[in-house]
Amino acid sequence: MITSEFELELITKALIRGQANRVKTLTILAIENGIDPRTVIDKALMPGMHEIGEQFRDKAIYISDVLISSRAMHAGLHVLKPLLMNPQQSSVGKVVIGTVAGDLHDIGKNLIVMMFCASGLEVIDLGIDVQPEDFAQAIIDHQPDILAMSAMLTTTLGMMSETIRELNRLDLRNKVKIIIGGSPTTQEFARAINADGFAADVVKAVDLAIKLVK
Ligand code: B12
Known part of the structure; x- marks a missing residue:
């Protein structure tokens, strides 16, 4: 056997x-x-x-x-x-997600998408290499509860703060909670760029997102 x-x-x-x-x-x-x-x-x-x-x-x-x-x-x-996936489950909140500009690593992000959907979150996946202005436009179009950004390269980390700067410029920052993840990110970095949270893995990411939408 x-x-x-x-x-x-x-x-x-x-x-x-x-x-x-x-x-x-x-x-x-x-x-x-x-x-x-x-x-x-x-x-x-x-x-x-x-x-x-x-x-x-x-x-x-x-x-x-x-x-x-x-x-x-x-x-x-x-x-x-x-x-x-659980199509029967009603949405507990809406998330816009993508990997930041210049970052093609999407395995972690895809896992997060799967587990968010499995937990009843509605997910709008912008895919990879998402420019700050495209994240901003998605917030205007979809009015999510959470913006989730993923980065795996130290060289693309800066695009997270760039995106938040763009949201500030368009007066969108206070309309959405922001969470970040990917191996070079930390809680300290999240705090430094004025994100609302960071999670190191998919289980913690689900807990964080559910906590924030509540
Ligand atoms: C697979 C991989 C690739 C694949 C990506 C394929 C794909 N479709 O994703 C390919 C071959 C394309 C690639 C390319 C490159 N890569 Co690469 N790659 C990796 C590797 C081996 C695995 C990453 C991975 O998928 N891990 C598995 C997933 C499940 O884990 P994860 O991504 O960390 O995600 C988890 C958490 O981080 C978290 N999370 C992730 N995102 C988010 C988002 C939110 C909101 C939250 C809350 C949580 C969260 O939850 C996830 C699930 O638990 C890593 C090494 C490593 N150990 O990480 C190197 C690595 C990331 N790559 C690296 C490099 C250097 C590159 C290249 C520059 C190489 C080159 N010379 O061209 C290019 C850059 C391409 C680009 N512009 O993005 C370096 C980065 C070093 C650094 N500090 O900057 C690493 C660390 C390898 C190394 N040790 O040197 N790579």
Whole structure:
């Protein structure tokens, strides 16, 4: 008999090897075998992406390998996404989200989108590389409770403060709560740029967003 630990380990290995089709097939199999979608994310996909990050940092792999594994990660997330959505649930609040200008890292942001939707938040996803004026326009168009910005590069962190500056200029800052995340961000940085909150991972991000909309 195959244990769920073994199944999850196979997904992690396939992700590290960048085998998108295998990740997809194994994720479907894991779900068919009764493994919770959140467990697949926490115990199989995230550890694989973490390992890729370490290998890239240690120069053991190239950026192209990271990209290939990212595609495999997305293949797994694509299977899990519909299982985490709950169309019956009425919206507890509205969030506009995107990665800041110049930042193409969207795996973390996509996870946040999935979990926000699963928690009953309505999400308007502006995607990647979002300019300050496009965030501002989305606030005018959608009137969200929360603006959520993601950045993974130290070089794009400044675009968070740029965006908040743009909201101040247009007199929009007090119309929305602002939360930030991504590995170079911290609580201190959030405070420094006058954001309302920061979260280091998806679980904390959901708690923070729900707290702020209440
Ligand atoms: C995958 C990846 C890529 C992929 C991205 C693919 C994609 N579609 O996302 C590709 C190959 C494109 C890429 C490119 C680059 N990358 Co890259 N990449 C990574 C890697 C390995 C993993 C990131 C990831 O997806 N993690 C998994 C997710 C689930 O975690 P997460 O993003 O942190 O998100 C979680 C939290 O941060 C939080 N969160 C995230 N967003 C938000 C938002 C809100 C509002 C909240 C509340 C919370 C929150 O919740 C998420 C879920 O728990 C990291 C290394 C690492 N360990 O992080 C490097 C890394 C981020 N990349 C790095 C670099 C340097 C680059 C490049 C400049 C490389 C190059 N020479 O070209 C380019 C830049 C491209 C660009 N302009 O954006 C550096 C950044 C260094 C720095 N401090 O600036 C890192 C840290 C690698 C390293 N150790 O050097 N990269």
